[in-house]
Amino acid sequence: MTTxxxxxxxxxxxxxxxxxxxxxxxxxxxxxxxxxxWHDADAVLAWLGRCGIDAGTDAxxxxxxxxxxxxxxxxxxxxxxxxxxxxxxxxxxxxNRYLEALASTPVLEWKETxxxxxxxxxxxxPERALGILAESVAALLAEGEFSLVRxxxxxxxxxxxxxxxxxxxxxxxxxxxxxxxxxxxxxxKRTKLAA
Numbered sequence: 001m002t003t004x005x006x007x008x009x010x011x012x013x014x015x016x017x018x019x020x021x022x023x024x025x026x027x028x029x030x031x032x033x034x035x036x037x038w039h040d041a042d043a044v045l046a047w048l049g050r051c052g053i054d055a056g057t058d059a060x061x062x063x064x065x066x067x068x069x070x071x072x073x074x075x076x077x078x079x080x081x082x083x084x085x086x087x088x089x090x091x092x093x094x095x096n097r098y099l100e101a102l103a104s105t106p107v108l109e110w111k112e113t114x115x116x117x118x119x120x121x122x123x124x125x126p127e128r129a130l131g132i133l134a135e136s137v138a139a140l141l142a143e144g145e146f147s148l149v150r151x152x153x154x155x156x157x158x159x160x161x162x163x164x165x166x167x168x169x170x171x172x173x174x175x176x177x178x179x180x181x182x183x184x185x186x187x188x189k190r191t192k193l194a195a
Contacts, residue, residue, distance in 0.1 A: 011037055011046075011047070011050070012025050012028065012037040012047065013025070013173075013174065013177070014051065015159065015161060015173055015177070016159070016160055016161040016162060016173075017161060017162045017163075017164045018136070018144075018149075018161070019051060019133065019136035020077055020081065020133070020136040020137040020139075020140040021081075021149070021160040021161060021162055023073075023074055023077060023133055023136070023137075024077060024078050024160050025159045025160060025173075026038050026047060026074065027074065028159055038067065038070060038071060038074070040067060041062045041067045041070075042058075044066065044067060044070045045057070045058065045126075048129050048133075053129045053132050053133070054124040054129065055124060055125065055126045055128075055129035056123060056124030056125050056126070056128070057124075057125070057126055063126070066126050069098075069127075069130060070130060073095075073098055073130055073133060073134060073137075076094045076095055076098075076137075077095070077133075077134075077137040080092070080095060080137065080141055081137070081141065081149070081160075084141050084149075085146055090141075095134055095137060095138060098130050098131050098134030099131055099134045099135060100131070101125075101127040101128050101130060101131030101134075102121055102131040102132070102134075102135060103121065104119040104120055104121040105119065105120060106118070106119055107119070107120045144162065148163040148164070148168060149161075149162055149163075150163055150170070150171075152171075152172050152173035153171045153172060154172060154173075154178035157172075157173055157177070157178045159173035159174075159177075159178075160173075
């Protein structure tokens with residue numbers, strides 16, 4: 001997934017370098033400044049679209065439970081990722097409920113001269129879209145290097161990211177967001193001490 005800071009006001013930035021962690025970042029902030037960019041079904045569908053996930057529908061035709069299901073998945077993911085980061089065991093059963101939407105069947109495809117066995121699932125749907133998110137969480141939990149799963153070091157930021165840098169020394173959710181704020185604060189501190 002491509003990292004991008006381009007987002008409209010109120011949209012969560014896609015900066016985590018991991019779909020599961022970007023999902024956690026749709027709810028951010030501390031205390032009174034906490035915000036949830038998934039404020040309605042349309043916002044969830046828009047976020048899924050930004051991530052390249054086709055829910056196959058629009059907000060008018062999704063079930064009333066879609067927003068509740070999406071935010072419940074995010075809470076399950078946050079709990080499991082936090083437990084995994086702490087080296088503790090979590091219960092996968094709630095996540096597996098979402099993974100069931102990804103049921104697929106084997107199909108034989110014949111491309112050019114070579115047949116290939118592939119898997120085909122049901123068409124795009126809100127349930128399948130949440131299943132894709134659940135799969136990203138399961139993949140992170142099972143295959144991720146959790147020493148590289150981090151939260152931003154800025155004291156006022158709670159955003160998560162996967163450190164895919166070559167040196168594995170990434171400290172900020174984004175240099176443009178928190179890294180520059182930290183540098184500016186350090187500069188002000190040094191200037192005040194020198195005066």
